[in-house]
Amino acid sequence: MSVVGFDLGFQSCYVAVARAGGIETVANEYSDRCTPSFVSFGPRNRSIGAAAKSQVVTNCKNTVQGFKRFHGRMFSDPYIQSAKSNLVYDLAQMPSGSTGIKCNIQNIPKVLVRMQMTVLWLSHCKQIARHFVPSYFTDTERRSVMDAAQIAGLNCLRLMNETTAVTLAYGIYKQDLPTPEEKPRIVVFVDLGHSGYQVSVCAFNKGKLKLLATAFDSELGGKDFDNILVNHFCEEFGKKYKLDVKSKPRALVRLYQESEKLKKLMSANSSDLPLNIECFMNDIDVSGKLNRGQFEEMCAGLLAKVEGPLRSVMEQAKLKKEDVYAVEIVGGASRIPAIKERISKFFGKELSTTLNADEAVARGCALQCAILSPAFKVREFSITDVVPYSISLKWNSAAEEGLSDCEVFPKNHAAPFSKVLTFYRKEPFTLDAYYNNPKELPYPSDTIGQFLIQNVVPQASGESAKVKVKVRVNVHGVFSVSSASLVEVVKTAEGEEPMETEQTAKEEENKMQVDQEDQKLHGGDNGDKKSETEEMEDAKQEKKNDQPPQAKKPKVKTKTVDLPIENKSDWQLSSEVLNMFVENEGKMIMQDKLEKERNDAKNYVEEYVYDMRDKLHGALEKFVNEADRDAFSLKLEDTENWLYEDGEDQQKQVYIDKLAELKKMGQPIHERYMEAEERPKAFEDLGRQIQMYMKIIEAYKAKDEQYDHLDELEVTRVDKQVNEAMVWMNSKMNQQNSQDLTLDPVVKVDEIKAKAKELYTACNPVVSKPKPKVEPPKEEKTENGPVNGQEGTESQPCNPDKATPAGTEQETAESKLPQMDID
Numbered sequence: 001m002s003v004v005g006f007d008l009g010f011q012s013c014y015v016a017v018a019r020a021g022g023i024e025t026v027a028n029e030y031s032d033r034c035t036p037s038f039v040s041f042g043p044r045n046r047s048i049g050a051a052a053k054s055q056v057v058t059n060c061k062n063t064v065q066g067f068k069r070f071h072g073r074m075f076s077d078p079y080i081q082s083a084k085s086n087l088v089y090d091l092a093q094m095p096s097g098s099t100g101i102k103c104n105i106q107n108i109p110k111v112l113v114r115m116q117m118t119v120l121w122l123s124h125c126k127q128i129a130r131h132f133v134p135s136y137f138t139d140t141e142r143r144s145v146m147d148a149a150q151i152a153g154l155n156c157l158r159l160m161n162e163t164t165a166v167t168l169a170y171g172i173y174k175q176d177l178p179t180p181e182e183k184p185r186i187v188v189f190v191d192l193g194h195s196g197y198q199v200s201v202c203a204f205n206k207g208k209l210k211l212l213a214t215a216f217d218s219e220l221g222g223k224d225f226d227n228i229l230v231n232h233f234c235e236e237f238g239k240k241y242k243l244d245v246k247s248k249p250r251a252l253v254r255l256y257q258e259s260e261k262l263k264k265l266m267s268a269n270s271s272d273l274p275l276n277i278e279c280f281m282n283d284i285d286v287s288g289k290l291n292r293g294q295f296e297e298m299c300a301g302l303l304a305k306v307e308g309p310l311r312s313v314m315e316q317a318k319l320k321k322e323d324v325y326a327v328e329i330v331g332g333a334s335r336i337p338a339i340k341e342r343i344s345k346f347f348g349k350e351l352s353t354t355l356n357a358d359e360a361v362a363r364g365c366a367l368q369c370a371i372l373s374p375a376f377k378v379r380e381f382s383i384t385d386v387v388p389y390s391i392s393l394k395w396n397s398a399a400e401e402g403l404s405d406c407e408v409f410p411k412n413h414a415a416p417f418s419k420v421l422t423f424y425r426k427e428p429f430t431l432d433a434y435y436n437n438p439k440e441l442p443y444p445s446d447t448i449g450q451f452l453i454q455n456v457v458p459q460a461s462g463e464s465a466k467v468k469v470k471v472r473v474n475v476h477g478v479f480s481v482s483s484a485s486l487v488e489v490v491k492t493a494e495g496e497e498p499m500e501t502e503q504t505a506k507e508e509e510n511k512m513q514v515d516q517e518d519q520k521l522h523g524g525d526n527g528d529k530k531s532e533t534e535e536m537e538d539a540k541q542e543k544k545n546d547q548p549p550q551a552k553k554p555k556v557k558t559k560t561v562d563l564p565i566e567n568k569s570d571w572q573l574s575s576e577v578l579n580m581f582v583e584n585e586g587k588m589i590m591q592d593k594l595e596k597e598r599n600d601a602k603n604y605v606e607e608y609v610y611d612m613r614d615k616l617h618g619a620l621e622k623f624v625n626e627a628d629r630d631a632f633s634l635k636l637e638d639t640e641n642w643l644y645e646d647g648e649d650q651q652k653q654v655y656i657d658k659l660a661e662l663k664k665m666g667q668p669i670h671e672r673y674m675e676a677e678e679r680p681k682a683f684e685d686l687g688r689q690i691q692m693y694m695k696i697i698e699a700y701k702a703k704d705e706q707y708d709h710l711d712e713l714e715v716t717r718v719d720k721q722v723n724e725a726m727v728w729m730n731s732k733m734n735q736q737n738s739q740d741l742t743l744d745p746v747v748k749v750d751e752i753k754a755k756a757k758e759l760y761t762a763c764n765p766v767v768s769k770p771k772p773k774v775e776p777p778k779e780e781k782t783e784n785g786p787v788n789g790q791e792g793t794e795s796q797p798c799n800p801d802k803a804t805p806a807g808t809e810q811e812t813a814e815s816k817l818p819q820m821d822i823d
Contacts, residue, residue, distance in 0.1 A: 003373045005365025007162070008118070010068050010195030010223065011332075012036050014359050016366035018376055023366050025359045034358065038065045041103050044649075045595035046588065056257075060088045060249045062103045066223070067118060069195055073141075075099045079218075079442075086227060088249035106591075118148040119585055134196050135161040135214045135388055138441060139433075139448045142478050147573050151581045157372050159476035163189060163200035164385050165364030166330055167209050170355055172367055172381050177206045184210070185325045188313070190343055191361075192331040194222040199309040201317045208382035213316035213412050215309035218442040220302060222263075222333035228298050229259035233275065233288055240288075243281050251281045266292045267335050296338045306342045316412060326352045330360045387413040387473055391448065392436040393421075395429060407436060408471055409479070418472040418482065424464035428456045430568075431469070433479055450568035451481040459489060467563070484563040594652070601655035606643055608659060609636050612666050623672040625742045632665050668744070675745045679736070682752040686729055689756055693722045696767045706771075714766045725759050 003018040012034045016025045028035045030050050040052035040063040047055060056063045066087070073080055075093035084091055090102040092111045100111040137145070142159055149156040166189050171177065178185055184203035191198040197220040201212040233255060234245040245251050258275055265273050270292045280286040296303065314321070327347050334340065334357055344351050356363070368383070370376040387409045394405035408419055423429070433448035435441060459465050466487040473479050573581075612620075613636050616629055624632070639647075639662060647658070697719050700707040732747040739746050 003366060003369045003376060005165075005362045005367070005369055007165075007359075007362035007365060008068065009037060009193060010066055010221070012194075014362035016359065016362040018366045018370035018373075023363045023370075025356075025362060036065075037068070038063060039067075040064075041105050043107050044598075045592050046105070057250055057253050060253050062089070064089055064101055064103065066195070067101065069218075070099050070101075073099055085246075086230075088253050116148075116151075116581065116585075118145065119151045119581065134218075135163045135198050135200065135216060137477070138389065138435070139477075139479050142476055146476060146478070147578065151578065151585055153582075156476070157369060159478075160365060160368060161214075161385060161388075161477065162191060162193075162361050163198050163214055164211060164383065165361045165368065166191060166328075166355065167200065167202040167211065167364070168367050168381070168383060169360050169364035170328060171202070171204050171209045172379060174204065177204050180205045180208070186212075186317075186319060186323050188310075188324050188327045188347070190310070190327065190329045190331075190334065192221065192329070192333040192336075192339060194332060196221050197306075197309060199313050201313045201319065207380055208384070210384040210414075211386045211412075212319075213313045214386060214388055215312035215316070216442070217305055217309055220305050222260075224302055225263055225299055225333065225336070226256060226260050228302070229263060229290075229295070230255055232290075232298060233259065236288055237280075237286050241281075241284055241286055243284065243286070245281065248281055254280065262290065263295075264335075266290070266295055267337060292337070299338070303338050303342060306339055307346055310343065310346050321347055324349075328352045328355060330355050330357045332358060385415045385477070387411065387415045387417075388477070389435045389440050390437055391473070391479055392434060393471070394432045394434065395423075405436075409473055411437075411440070413473075415473045415477060416475045418470055421469045421471060423467045423469065425453075425456050425467055426458040426464050428452060428454050431481060433471075433481075448479055452566040452568060453481075453484045454564045454566060456486060456563065468560070480567075481565055484565055485560040486563055488559050488561060489557075598652040598655070601652045601659070602643070602647075602650075605639065605647075605655050605659045605662070608662055608666075609640050609643070612636060612662070612670075616669075620669050620673050622741050623676065624669045628665075628669075628742075632669070635662065635665060672741065672743075672745065675749055676741060678749045679745070679747075679752070682749045682756075683729065683733060686725070686752055686756045686759075689759060690722055690726050690729070693718060693759070693763050693767060694726075697722065707767075709771045710766065710769060718763045718766050721759060721762050725755060728755065 005016040005018075005023075007014045007016075014025055014034060015028075016023050025033045027033050028049060032050065035049045036053040038049065038052035038056065040047040040055040040059055042055075042059065042062070046052075052063055053065075056065070066083075069079070069083075074097050075091070076097070077099075080091065080099050092100040092102050094100045094111065102109070102111055104110070146156060146159060149159075167187075170187065170189070182205070184205050187202050187204060189200045189202065191200075195218075197217040198214065199216070200214045203210045203212055230252070237243045237245055243251075245255060254277055258277055262273060262275050272289050272291045274287060274289045276285070276287045278285050324347060327343065327349065329340065329343065329351050340351055367378070371378045371381065388411070390407055390411040390413075391409040392405050392407045394403050397404045408421070409415075409417070429452075431451045431453065433451065435446040435448065438446040453467060453469065456465060456467055468485050468487060469481060470483045471479070472482045474482075613633065616624065616633055616636075621629075639658065642658075647654070696707065697715060700710055700715050729752075732752075735746040
């Protein structure tokens with residue numbers, strides 16, 4: 001069972017795996033624990049990760065990065081419009097209004113939705129079982145990532161907030177946390193990555209953590225500092241070299257790469273640092289320099305935004321700075337000295353860096369996956385997350401014209417969580433879910449979705465029926481109307497049900513009751529664990545509370561009928577579209593596999609050409625005559641030229657046939673070389689075996705007592721076989737010594753090994769036959785005489801007073817005999 005954590009970042013990703021020894025961040029195919037988040041499309045296949053990043057300059061229009069921020073955003077979104085100018089690839093508007101990415105796939109122009117780009121990347125990490133999103137992702141963005149995981153064939157156990165993953169990676173190893181009865185330990189986590197800035201406050205107790213508040217700034221990250229550097233040098237090179245850098249995508253990509261390197265160097269050095277790029281544009285070399293002080297002045301506007309989220313989380317959690325136990329910083333951009341200085345100054349304490357700044361998210365994810373997995377025994381650790389934005393519902397009022405609304409999940413409400421809402425209706429109705437404070441969102445789109453509650457009918461008496469609706473924010477942070485049921489009242493024969501007046505019913509139509517389910521947190525998920533019986537009891541109790549006091553309680557029965565719910569979310573992909581994307585992804589994966597096999601076959605031909613061409617004038621030179629060597633060399637040269645001309649783009653079978661054609665000429669030469677290398681050792685082993693058997697035969701003939709038990713006829717037969725083997729070996733050695741090395745060998749190594757095995761099979765059972773064991777002669781006692789010819793202890797006379805059986809007396813006497821050494 002795979003227990004893996006996956007941190008899909010804006011610029012790079014990390015993969016952590018849970019093993020018996022703990023959590024380990026694994027390396028990719030390039031032995032690097034950091035994998036670039038790049039996807040590149042070529043004429044025949046696609047490249048992902050480091051291979052794609054290497055093409056960002058040569059294939060800039062078809063190499064995509066930064067697609068993480070496109071999830072759930074319309075093409076008209078201000079962020080998309082502002083980001084277009086800094087992208088070297090092109091964006092397009094999809095028919096649905098969402099954002100698409102233009103690229104050439106196998107030389108065919110196509111527009112991929114942002115979800116498909118994530119699918120391509122997730123397919124590269126097929127073994128990954130879970131992944132992460134920023135804490136500020138809205139419902140729409142979360143659904144988009146979930147769809148991408150489904151298309152990639154991943155079983156996403158939990159779409160976990162990055163801030164939550166970091167808190168888990170920090171808290172689960174702490175042994176000195178306060179007990180549940182004590183005051184919790186408050187820790188602030190600051191995560192400044194390449195594309196966003198997130199801050200969270202967490203309360204820790206032994207065995208559990210609870211997020212208190214989160215804040216973010218999606219426009220503050222490492223990429224924003226890179227943009228300032230790029231814009232600075234674009235302006236400088238425009239004045240100094242008269243170059244319009246942004247008009248050339250390839251030059252812009254190279255400038256971004258060098259600016260990022262310069263930013264990292266300035267974090268460690270305060271002196272002037274150079275930036276040099278050869279053949280930058282129009283065959284012009286460019287150069288510039290910058291120091292940390294100048295850089296911080298240029299970034300003053302960005303640095304001023306650092307304190308905002310810090311102040312926000314403290315106000316949300318209603319905490320004072322002295323309540324904070326520690327401030328932990330993670331994320332690649334957190335290494336910028338000016339940022340660390342401002343965070344430390346705000347809290348008035350030294351910052352903590354106990355977590356790996358780059359790998360903390362992936363490691364926390366793998367820990368959560370291990371907690372959920374039955375394959376690992378992990379310390380119990382409960383996780384309570386928060387709802388990042390306040391969520392409300394609105395619906396059409398049945399009593400009077402207009403809309404009614406209610407906030408169901410306030411900001412920072414515990415999650416996952418479910419609530420039961422009660423409505424009184426006579427017909428189907430629609431619930432609209434939305435964020436009631438759009439200013440908090442990273443972009444202006446407050447809609448979550450529409451949920452149509454179907455099959456609602458009035459009671460038999462014509463009154464409004466009671467409808468119980470369960471709303472939920474699940475483990476992925478996604479809001480949904482998870483179930484709806486119609487509560488029917490069944491009359492009994494003993495009494496009639498008291499009827500509600502029309503006025504009362506109208507008043508109740510606009511009234512909504514909320515029952516919070518009593519759910520127990522376990523492993524970070526307090527999922528839908530409420531039984532149907534408990535819900536029925538709640539319904540009965542609620543019915544009882546709604547009714548006016550009666551002089552005599554009537555006997556009535558209620559039953560619930562599940563109602564279908566239609567989700568009208570524009571962002572939720574239909575099953576038809578999902579299946580189409582899954583099929584397309586499968587085709588692309590198969591095409592990638594076929595292309596890899598084709599390239600491997602081509603590389604095998606190329607490797608063979610280079611290898612044999614060098615050896616023909618080296619190790620293999622003595623094993624091929626001049627005519628054959630010249631012919632083979634010419635063949636290799638022709639094949640090399642073909643590879644870079646007509647053979648540049650051929651089918652896999654063509655390369656297989658070409659390799660077989662070359663091996664037909666080169667394999668005999670190589671085999672003669674290998675025979676010459678291995679033959680001396682094979683003859684040496686056979687000769688050593690013959691000498692061993694000859695020594696044994698000589699010892700037998702010399703009457704050596706170690707072998708005097710061997711059968712004479714068998715030894716004679718062994719002697720004959722050994723002599724024949726020695727004659728055969730000497731004959732073959734003499735013939736081979738007189739044979740030219742350019743000709744096939746007289747005897748092959750396999751034949752020598754077979755002869756040695758044949759000799760061993762025939763001779764070894766005879767010469768290794770064990771010596772038979774000799775039983776000592778049975779000792780007998782003689783009265784008043786020596787034992788076995790030696791003076792010994794005389795036998796004792798019989799005691800007439802104590803009669804003993806003759807056998808017993810003999811055994812007793814024998815047991816007193818001394819031990820004898822018998823040859």
